[in-house]
Amino acid sequence: MRLLTVFGVELRLNVFFLLLIFLYWYLGQLVQALIVFCVVFLHEMGHVVAAAGYGIKVKEVELLPFGGVARIEGNIEIEPAVETYVAIAGPLTNCFLALLGYVLKCSGIGDPQWLPFFIRCNLLLGAFNLLPAMPLDGGRVFRAFTSLHIGVKRATERAAEVSKYLGMVMAGIGVWSLGSGRGLSPGFLIIAVFLIYSAVKEKGTAMYIFMKFLARKKEELFREGALLSRQVVALETIHLKDVVKYFVPKKYHLVVVVGRDQKIKGTLTEGEVIEEMLARGPEVPVGVLAGRKK
Numbered sequence: 001m002r003l004l005t006v007f008g009v010e011l012r013l014n015v016f017f018l019l020l021i022f023l024y025w026y027l028g029q030l031v032q033a034l035i036v037f038c039v040v041f042l043h044e045m046g047h048v049v050a051a052a053g054y055g056i057k058v059k060e061v062e063l064l065p066f067g068g069v070a071r072i073e074g075n076i077e078i079e080p081a082v083e084t085y086v087a088i089a090g091p092l093t094n095c096f097l098a099l100l101g102y103v104l105k106c107s108g109i110g111d112p113q114w115l116p117f118f119i120r121c122n123l124l125l126g127a128f129n130l131l132p133a134m135p136l137d138g139g140r141v142f143r144a145f146t147s148l149h150i151g152v153k154r155a156t157e158r159a160a161e162v163s164k165y166l167g168m169v170m171a172g173i174g175v176w177s178l179g180s181g182r183g184l185s186p187g188f189l190i191i192a193v194f195l196i197y198s199a200v201k202e203k204g205t206a207m208y209i210f211m212k213f214l215a216r217k218k219e220e221l222f223r224e225g226a227l228l229s230r231q232v233v234a235l236e237t238i239h240l241k242d243v244v245k246y247f248v249p250k251k252y253h254l255v256v257v258v259g260r261d262q263k264i265k266g267t268l269t270e271g272e273v274i275e276e277m278l279a280r281g282p283e284v285p286v287g288v289l290a291g292r293k294k
Helices: 015-026 030-053 080-106 115-128 137-150 152-179 188-224 240-244 270-280 286-293
Strands: 002-006 009-013 058-064 067-072 228-235 251-258 264-269
Touching: 009 015, 015 030, 015 058, 015 188, 030 058, 030 080, 030 115, 080 115, 080 137, 137 152, 152 188, 228 240, 228 286, 240 270, 240 286, 251 270, 251 286, 264 270, 264 286, 270 286
Parallel strands: 009 058, 228 251
Antiparallel strands: 002 009, 058 067, 251 264
């Protein structure tokens, strides 16, 4: 649902967020709902400001129950350091707001009825977003860090798996809480469903993100001028799609193709592998490319 446009950034409300606000309203907690909305909005503005600092334009922000998703022009997913700094800006904004609320409370400024809720809301939102689950900020930091070791695609899939399991745990706790009569905080099960839904969605985007990553790898070398090399040894029968998943950011890869007899059949550069994959498809064995170079 489109809400408004702020500094050229289109603001949207996710259906899960609307459902959460409805729950607060139904329970007679409309003021709390408005505070939650403001806190989530400011959290996302922290991301927007951080992205702008790197010259990255944010086209759209979708507000979710505990944070949001900023749709950014470019390929921030393949820049681990930039993705980390932009992601962490949200929780840092919440820390600052919580500190500001505490100072106002101690100074006797502001409404003493709602300031404690404002402080708790910021602390909870900041802490929750540090969980290593997509599309939370902690999940993006987790993906950025692991992509340096296992590649963007597998890092995205792993973060999505964490999100799915975390959602299942939260759903289990919520159902147990209801069954035992211990009560349930508003939106607890909604957040669980949201995490599981997000996990499925993020896992589906892994290949799209990976293809953007491959398309940018040649530009990365030209932009940096020099990159550390990394060797990948592959049997000649292995398909290109199974080789490129070992490609990580900030490294230039050399693929050493070996036969069943362990003898080297040839060496392929990263650029050659990517060009062949984009031109002929991912199912081509690397041995075919090595044989053509002889």
